[in-house]
Every structure is written in C-alpha cells, then in structure tokens.
Amino acid sequence: MLLLPSVVVFALFVFWPLGRTLYLSVHGNDIFGAPSAYVGADHYREMLSADFGRVLATTALFTLFSVLPAVAGALVVVLLLEARIRGVRVLRTAFALPFAFSVATASVIFAVIYNPAIGVANGLLGAFGIDRVNWLTDPSIALPAVCAATVWMNFGYNILVLSAGVAAIPPEVVEAARLDGATGWRLASRITVPLLSPQLFFLVVVSTIHALQSFGQIHILTKGGPDQATTTLVYSIYEKAFAFGSADFGAASAQAVVLLVIMLACTAVQFGILERRVHYR
Amino acid sequence: MTRLRLRRTMAAFVALVAVAAMGGCGGSGSDAGGDALDAPGAEVLEKATGKTTIEFWHSMKGPNAQAVDQLVADFNAQSGGKVEVKAVFQGSYDETIAKYKASVQQKSTPALVQIYDIGTRFMVDSKQVVPVHKFVEKDAFNAADIEPNIASYYSIDGKLWSMPFNSSTPLLYLNKEAFERAGLDPTKPPRNLTEIGELAKKLTVKDASGKTVQYGFGAAIYGWLLEQLLATDGKEYCDHGNGRTGLASKVQFDQETAVGVAQWWTDLVKGGYATNTGRKTDDAQAAFKAGTVAMHLESTSVLRGYVDAAKGKFTVLTAPYPKVGSSSAGGPIIGGASLWIGGVGHSAQEKRAAWEFVKFASSPAAQAKWHTGTGYVPINAKALEEQIDKDWMAKFPQFRTAVDQLHALPPSVASAGCLLGVMPQARKASEDGLEAAIVGSKPAEQAMKDAAASVQGAIDSYNKSVG
Structure with missing residues (x-):
C-alpha cells in the first residue's frame, strides 16, 4: 500500500513509455508520425547496415574518449591538489567550475572557441604561425573536438566527487602510511587510489550512462557531422524522429530499444568486472 | 533515452488533455x-x-x-x-x-x-x-x-x-576591396562556376609564413545552394517534372550537373582556394563578414546583416547567382x-x-x-x-540585384522547385553527399549516388502512406 505512489509514478513515467517504445518499434508511420501498420522486425532489420555499424562505432569511441580522460584527468588533478601549496582552494574551485555550466552554455562557448574564422583556438594556433585547423568540419578531428568539450564539461563534477572522496579518507590511515615511509607516488597508488575506488567506480558507471545519452553538445557543435563523424546513437534517434521534418518514430524507437540494451549491457559488465576491485570501507 | 522518453510522456499528456478537452x-x-x-x-x-x-x-x-x-x-x-x-x-x-x-x-x-x-x-x-x-x-x-x-x-x-x-533568392556576394587588391574589376562579377573557380585562385592570399589569410571562395554546405545551381542549369531536382505532374518517386541530385558541382567544390577546397566551414550557415556567414572570404553564396535575406557587419571594413557587393556552366540558361528557384x-x-x-x-x-x-x-x-x-520601398532601394542599391534576378526569367519547371513529401530529408541527404565529397571521404560521383540512394526508403514509404 505504501508502495502504491511509487508504483504509479514508475508505471506512468517508466513502464508505459517503455511499452510504448516497444510498440512503436514494430509499427510503421503515417506522414504525421502516428503509428500505422504492424511491420514486425523491419526496423530492427534496417539496422543491420554499414551506416548503423558506423553509428555504433562512433558511440563507442565517443563514450570511451569522453569518460576515461575526464575520470583519469580529474583523479590526477585531485591527487596533485593534495600537495600543500599556496592557493590550493582557488585552484580547486577553478577546476570544479565547469560543473556550474549547463551543457548548452558550455557547447555554445566551445562553438565560439572552435569557430573556423573567428575562433580562439585558431587564433592561438595562428599566433604560433600554425595554419587553421578545421575543428568541427574535418571528419577526423570533429569527434576528438567534441570529446574534448565533453571532458571539460564533466571535469568539474568528477573533481567534486573525488575531492569529497579524498576528504573522507581517515587521516590516521594516511598518517600511518607516512610513518611507514610512504610518500608521493607510493602513497597515492597504494593508499589514496584504492580508498577512492568506490568514487571512481561510481564515476565510471555514471559517466558512461551519461556519455551514451549525450545530445546537447553534438547538436550544438556539429549536428552529427561532418560526414556523420559525430552521429552517435542518441543523435541518430533524434534525426529519425524529429530532424528534417522526419517523423519516423518507428525506426527511432527501434534504435532507442537498442540503446537501452547497450546501456544495460555496459552497466552489467561494469558491475560484473570492475566492482570486484572496488574497496568498500 | 530519458530525453526521448520524457518527450513521449509529455506528448502523451498533451494528447490526453487534448482528448479530454475535445470530449468536453x-x-x-x-x-x-x-x-x-x-x-x-x-x-x-x-x-x-x-x-x-x-x-x-x-x-x-x-x-x-x-x-x-x-x-x-x-x-x-x-x-x-x-x-x-x-x-x-x-x-x-x-x-x-x-x-x-x-x-x-x-x-x-x-x-x-x-x-x-x-x-x-x-x-x-x-x-x-x-x-x-x-x-x-x-x-x-x-x-x-x-x-x-x-x-x-x-x-x-x-x-x-x-x-x-x-x-x-540566392545571390553571389563579393568583397569589393578584395577584388581591387587582386587587380580585378569588381563590376565584372563571375557569371558561372568555372569563372568563380578561376577568380578564386587569384583571390586567395597567403601571408609570409604560408598561412592563408583570405580564401577566394567560401559557402556553407547547404543543400539549398545545390538546388539553386541545378535550377540555373535547367535541371530538375526530382522526377515527374519536379513532382508537379505526379508524386515524385526519386531525387535526381546524382545527375551529371550535380556531380559536377560537387567535384568543382571539392577541387577548390582541395586546392586551398576555398574554405570549408561546414554545414552551418552561421559559420560561412561569419567567414565572409570577417573578410576572410572574397566570394560567397547566400540568400538575399542576410544582405542587411552583411552591410551592417562590413561597415568600415569592406564593401559588400551583390551579383546574380552564378550558373553552372557558360551554356546554362535557367534561373534560380524563388x-x-x-x-x-x-x-x-x-x-x-x-x-x-x-x-x-x-x-x-x-x-x-x-x-x-x-x-x-x-x-x-x-x-x-x-x-x-510604394514610397518607402523606393527610398530604401535608393539607400541600399545592393538589394536591386535580387529583384532584377526575380524578374529576369519566366517561370519554368526547373525553377519552380521540386515538390517532394520528404524534401527536407532529401536536402539533408544532398548535404551528406556534398560533404562526403568535399572532405574527401568518397569520390564526388559515388558520394552523390549514395546520398540519393539513402533517401529512397523515405520517399517510398511516404508515397505509400499518401498514395
């Protein structure tokens, strides 16, 4: 009885949309996007193509190169900030600052930075006599450029979580290690990082899900281009369903189901493999 | 996923409310x-x-x-x-x-x-x-x-x-001072793509270190511009008389003229005479407004903004939209x-x-x-x-080009434009093709063929649902 409110909310906001997505994924559409005839697994069969394979590969690369650098980079910064240097509070705040930006704001800032004609990035390169780089219009550079923007956006949050983790390490453990002669690298690798493993695990799982769902920065920076180089699964779903007057909700729903399966698989794997190495206190 | 779910849920709520309201x-x-x-x-x-x-x-x-x-x-x-x-x-x-x-x-x-x-x-x-x-x-x-x-x-x-x-209507925009610096006569604008290609070489300027400071040509990879070029060559964009004698059943932007345009554009970018600012029209506009591009294709609707942005830096000139070749006899789509x-x-x-x-x-x-x-x-x-219009045209003579261009040609099937239920997707596909050629991931002909084929499914299913 006490569960009823949450059951109702879940049914309305999770199970019903999920059921609806499954239903739409096996139906065709009329020109307004309303479901029409039952088409079986047609939409799923359409996905067995080189184009969709490329979308999946892009999604994997984007996830890998936006999650790992952001988590590893934040870890390095947090460890360095442990050093007792002047102005460490200012630095910590500065590093955590990206957290305060919304995806849209940050993307617009990066769009200006990457602008081919008036952007800061090319301006800096120009100052060193290096020719313009087509950050968002060269297919081999666009994906790394969008990843870099994403890493920056996620950096602040990662710093906050890891800093809190470091602060929660009992001082007596660190002190004992120091008395035993552990300093610098040894202290970090044997004591701090293992004790941070719950936070690191949390960040990897959450940022992977987050990366798989990323939309704003891609939409604002590249719209999935150039030449499909930044079309991730979520962006492909958006294009099928809403972009260019397309209202192919059937194909979009089928892709959404695939995304759901991928996310479940990723999370299951992470819990199965990584979690065994997590040290919970 | 959440976003999509949220949108669905919201749509469902709206639908519920709408149903209730209608029942009421x-x-x-x-x-x-x-x-x-x-x-x-x-x-x-x-x-x-x-x-x-x-x-x-x-x-x-x-x-x-x-x-x-x-x-x-x-x-x-x-x-x-x-x-x-x-x-x-x-x-x-x-x-x-x-x-x-x-x-x-x-x-x-x-x-x-x-x-x-x-x-x-x-x-x-x-x-x-x-x-x-x-x-x-x-x-x-x-x-x-x-x-x-x-x-x-x-x-x-x-x-x-x-x-x-x-x-x-689309126009050819020129940077007057860039023409003068290169010793070219800005009152004799290029009339077709071949001429633009030749002038682009003369209008590309590098500094001492070999860095390009001004490109001869630059435009957004915008399907609309290709549609316009096909029309100036008198070519139809889709079958069944541009979809006007019956439902169009396929797009024709893989025809020779379109492949030629893709190849022309690719060569200019490869040769370093044109800058590729991607699909966003804003970025191509910024490049022209910054004076880093000497010749540029855009709609008349941005002219006012260009004139304002260039004030004190350079003079914006307009010319009729270029034709594909010297023998092209059509006009752009309005x-x-x-x-x-x-x-x-x-x-x-x-x-x-x-x-x-x-x-x-x-x-x-x-x-x-x-x-x-x-x-x-x-x-x-x-x-x-009307008097306000006359006064305004006197003040901004650049606007005359668009009106003259509008009156220059009688309507034709090619310049009426293609009627196609999934035209927005077709335009996007043509941009896919152009971009694949320009960035060099596919040869021009293959790129346009693949792009045209990619929209076939959408055309068929649209025609099936309205047929």
Whole structure:
C-alpha cells in the first residue's frame, strides 16, 4: 500500500513509455508520425547496415574518449591538489567550475572557441604561425573536438566527487602510511587510489550512462557531422524522429530499444568486472 | 533515452488533455465532413458576434520577428475588433513542421501557419488546409500582382495552395576591396562556376609564413545552394517534372550537373582556394563578414546583416547567382516560406479570419514594409512602387540585384522547385553527399549516388502512406 505512489509514478513515467517504445518499434508511420501498420522486425532489420555499424562505432569511441580522460584527468588533478601549496582552494574551485555550466552554455562557448574564422583556438594556433585547423568540419578531428568539450564539461563534477572522496579518507590511515615511509607516488597508488575506488567506480558507471545519452553538445557543435563523424546513437534517434521534418518514430524507437540494451549491457559488465576491485570501507 | 522518453510522456499528456478537452466541448468549434476544406465568404465574420481569435505559427527570429509582430499589430488595429491574430514563434522551419505534425495528431492545428517551401508537398498531402485558390475564387481576389515566379513554387496544376509570405533568392556576394587588391574589376562579377573557380585562385592570399589569410571562395554546405545551381542549369531536382505532374518517386541530385558541382567544390577546397566551414550557415556567414572570404553564396535575406557587419571594413557587393556552366540558361528557384490556412478543426470564422490576415500581409503596403524591414523580396510586385520601398532601394542599391534576378526569367519547371513529401530529408541527404565529397571521404560521383540512394526508403514509404 505504501508502495502504491511509487508504483504509479514508475508505471506512468517508466513502464508505459517503455511499452510504448516497444510498440512503436514494430509499427510503421503515417506522414504525421502516428503509428500505422504492424511491420514486425523491419526496423530492427534496417539496422543491420554499414551506416548503423558506423553509428555504433562512433558511440563507442565517443563514450570511451569522453569518460576515461575526464575520470583519469580529474583523479590526477585531485591527487596533485593534495600537495600543500599556496592557493590550493582557488585552484580547486577553478577546476570544479565547469560543473556550474549547463551543457548548452558550455557547447555554445566551445562553438565560439572552435569557430573556423573567428575562433580562439585558431587564433592561438595562428599566433604560433600554425595554419587553421578545421575543428568541427574535418571528419577526423570533429569527434576528438567534441570529446574534448565533453571532458571539460564533466571535469568539474568528477573533481567534486573525488575531492569529497579524498576528504573522507581517515587521516590516521594516511598518517600511518607516512610513518611507514610512504610518500608521493607510493602513497597515492597504494593508499589514496584504492580508498577512492568506490568514487571512481561510481564515476565510471555514471559517466558512461551519461556519455551514451549525450545530445546537447553534438547538436550544438556539429549536428552529427561532418560526414556523420559525430552521429552517435542518441543523435541518430533524434534525426529519425524529429530532424528534417522526419517523423519516423518507428525506426527511432527501434534504435532507442537498442540503446537501452547497450546501456544495460555496459552497466552489467561494469558491475560484473570492475566492482570486484572496488574497496568498500 | 530519458530525453526521448520524457518527450513521449509529455506528448502523451498533451494528447490526453487534448482528448479530454475535445470530449468536453463536443466538437463545438469544428465542422465535420467535406466542408472543412471549403472557403467561407466575408459574411461569416460580419454576422459573427464577438471577436474571432486565431493563432499564427511562424519561424521568424530577430529583426524578422519584429517585422512579423508589427505586421500582426497593424492588422489587428485595422480589423475593428472583429479579428485578433496571435503570432506564436515556434522555432526553426524544421521545428515548426515537426510541431505541426504533432498538432495534427492531437487535433489542435493552428488556423494559420508559416511553412517553408520544401514543406509544400507535405502540407498538400496532409489534407488539413484550405487551398488559397478557393479564397481567391470566392473573393475574385486579384492574384495577378503576386510575382509569378514566386507563386509557381506554391502552385499545383496552376492552382495556388498557399500564399507566399517571405521569399528570398540566392545571390553571389563579393568583397569589393578584395577584388581591387587582386587587380580585378569588381563590376565584372563571375557569371558561372568555372569563372568563380578561376577568380578564386587569384583571390586567395597567403601571408609570409604560408598561412592563408583570405580564401577566394567560401559557402556553407547547404543543400539549398545545390538546388539553386541545378535550377540555373535547367535541371530538375526530382522526377515527374519536379513532382508537379505526379508524386515524385526519386531525387535526381546524382545527375551529371550535380556531380559536377560537387567535384568543382571539392577541387577548390582541395586546392586551398576555398574554405570549408561546414554545414552551418552561421559559420560561412561569419567567414565572409570577417573578410576572410572574397566570394560567397547566400540568400538575399542576410544582405542587411552583411552591410551592417562590413561597415568600415569592406564593401559588400551583390551579383546574380552564378550558373553552372557558360551554356546554362535557367534561373534560380524563388524559395522561402508561405502561409497555410488551416481547415480541419477550424470554424468558418477562423478560416475567414486567417484569409483576411493573409490578404492583408500580401498587400503592397504590407509587403513594402516587410521588404524594407527584413530584406526578403516582396511577393507583391506593386510593393516596389510604394514610397518607402523606393527610398530604401535608393539607400541600399545592393538589394536591386535580387529583384532584377526575380524578374529576369519566366517561370519554368526547373525553377519552380521540386515538390517532394520528404524534401527536407532529401536536402539533408544532398548535404551528406556534398560533404562526403568535399572532405574527401568518397569520390564526388559515388558520394552523390549514395546520398540519393539513402533517401529512397523515405520517399517510398511516404508515397505509400499518401498514395
């Protein structure tokens, strides 16, 4: 009885949309996007193509190169900030600052930075006599450029979580290690990082899900281009369903189901493999 | 995933509310049956008690939005309290048509909506709108003043389906000082792509370190520009006479002319004579405004912004849109957007009110204001005779090019533009093809062929659902 409110909310906001997505994924559409005839697994069969394979590969690369650098980079910064240097509070705040930006704001800032004609990035390169780089219009550079923007956006949050983790390490453990002669690298690798493993695990799982769902920065920076180089699964779903007057909700729903399966698989794997190495206190 | 779910859920709620609302008022405002798409006469408003309020969905931003608001305010003021139009901005053209599709499902369409040219076939097939020619016949309205080149886009079998509202033509933009520095005569602009290619080499400037500081050519990878080039070569973009003798069943942007354009563009970029700023028109515009591009293709609708941005830096010149080759004899397509009057789910008063506004908006006085306030070409030929328009053309002679270009050629099938239900997707596919060629991931011919093939599924399924 006490569960009823949450059951109702879940049914309305999770199970019903999920059921609806499954239903739409096996139906065709009329020109307004309303479901029409039952088409079986047609939409799923359409996905067995080189184009969709490329979308999946892009999604994997984007996830890998936006999650790992952001988590590893934040870890390095947090460890360095442990050093007792002047102005460490200012630095910590500065590093955590990206957290305060919304995806849209940050993307617009990066769009200006990457602008081919008036952007800061090319301006800096120009100052060193290096020719313009087509950050968002060269297919081999666009994906790394969008990843870099994403890493920056996620950096602040990662710093906050890891800093809190470091602060929660009992001082007596660190002190004992120091008395035993552990300093610098040894202290970090044997004591701090293992004790941070719950936070690191949390960040990897959450940022992977987050990366798989990323939309704003891609939409604002590249719209999935150039030449499909930044079309991730979520962006492909958006294009099928809403972009260019397309209202192919059937194909979009089928892709959404695939995304759901991928996310479940990723999370299951992470819990199965990584979690065994997590040290919970 | 969450985003999509959220949108679905929201759509579901809206649908629920809409269903409840409809159940509640028992079809009071809507007239059922075949007469939903008829054009009522002026008497329905005269007999009506109280005020008729209608919604007008549009996609105009910035100064153009102010011009819309002014137009609506002028109309409401002169309607004597009988009609009130409420202008509602719905986002980009793509977003507006997406919302319109949703509103059809929810049975809550606006009485008046501005839809881009490439949404024309869809609007006809939606069976939701009263064709404008029915009102024209009812009122014996003089449609002869509507520019024939513009009206031909929105006409099927010679019958006007929607009223053109904002029309633009493409232009060739030149940086006058860049021409002079290179020892070229800016009063003799290039007339075709070959000439642009030759001049681009002379107009590309490198500094001492070998860095390019000015490119000869630069334009956005924008499918519209390709559509225009095909039209200047007299080529049809899709089959069945550009979709005007029957439903188009395939796109033809993999034909020789289009492949030639892709190859030409690719060669310029590869040779370092053109900059590739990608698909975003904003970025290509920024490059021209910054003076880093000497020749540039864009719509007339940005001219005003260019003139303002270049003030004190360089002089913006305009020239007729280039043709593909020296033997090309066609002219560009006069695109833009038009106004559609909602029929299904709207009372006779609402339909009439929408038509009254459409008439007002296309009058010479309103179009002269619109022309001078936005830079779109006037859809009513008489607007050019209004005093404010004459003064303005004297002040900004660059705008003359667009009007001259509009009058230069009689309407043809190629310059009427392609009617295709999934035209927005076809345009996107052509951009995929152009981009793949320009960035060098595929040879031009293969790129355009693959792109044309990629939209076939969407065309087939569209034709199946309306056929």
